[in-house]
Amino acid sequence: MIRCQGVTKSYGEHATIGPIDLEIPTGGVTALVGPNGAGKSTLLTMIGRLLPLDAGTIEVCGHDVRATPSRKLAHVLSILRQENHISTRLTVRQLVGFGRFPHSQGRLTARDQQAVSDAIDFLDLAALEGRYLDELSGGQRQRAYVAMVLAQETEVLLLDEPLNNLDMQHSVAMMKQLDAAARELGRTVVIVLHDINFAARYADRICAMKDGRVVEYGPSAEIMRADVLTRVFDTDVQVIDGPDGPLAVYY
Structure with a gap:
């Protein structure tokens, strides 16, 4: 489990992440989504201890990321940055x-x-x-x-936009492989995605961020609603029934 309590990070008077309270259960795929500048990558890198917190605590599999020795933490989590x-x-x-x-x-x-x-x-x-x-x-x-x-x-994989530079075919293949890593290898995968439809198709849970805060979090089907996505992305979004589940359509 990943537990964030009161996590904040400030970059100046007008750029603040948090406070964030979030619990990501063990196993499966959790997608962090939201508009540019929402704080997705910042949250991921704080969980991976590549960026220090200004306040709050983050625990990964019971280990405080700020207090755990680096070598020990590296046996628990791995992170891929952009x-x-x-x-x-x-x-x-x-x-x-x-x-x-x-x-x-x-x-x-x-x-x-x-x-x-x-x-x-x-x-x-x-x-x-x-x-x-x-x-x-x-x-x-x-x-x-x-x-x-x-x-x-490691038990936990943190991936920041791993679909960068991938075409459609290889993006699909990558998401299938990450899903298999969660299912077959028992990993907990947390992934930053820009494409909400990839999140809907392959993630068990979606954490939607906006203006440095978590604004929606839950099972993917619960987040894939027109009113929720329109509010998160500040643009008109419709959700339709696709062959494998809900799909977001932007106008």
Whole structure:
């Protein structure tokens, strides 16, 4: 479980996140959605301790993220930010191997190598594992980064807009793979998404943010209502019945 209590972050007089009180249960996929500047990425990075809180507490699987030693926390949660810039020339397998650092401190054992192979296979990257990152498309690199955090084998996966640089086909494949990580591997996946329909289709819960606050939170079907989405996104949204559930249509 992820528990946020009274969490705030201030960037100045007119830019404040929170206070946020939120509980994300163990398992499944939770999508953070909302307009630009709503605070989605900021909340995710605070949960992942990449950004300090100004007030409040965040616990992940019972661990206070501010007080828990980094190496111990890295066995509990892994995070993928939007900005993935590694200047060193690496192969896909070498990059995914970085996910094992909390376990091996850089000296990969046979167990680590197996975890790397499992993550590569899970993201369908076996044919690319020997290729260098700068030889790949943006979408292929994005899948490699997701494989890296998956190889960390943590209970919680935090992903900030992992569909960036992916076309429709690979976006669908990525969401199916993340859903499988939650179902088959027992991970708790928290993901920032811009496309509300991907959230509706693949997330168990949707947390809608606006102006630095959580304004709606609950099962996806409860959030996928025209009145709720219109209020969250400040634009006219209609919700229709699609073949796999509700779909948002913007006018």
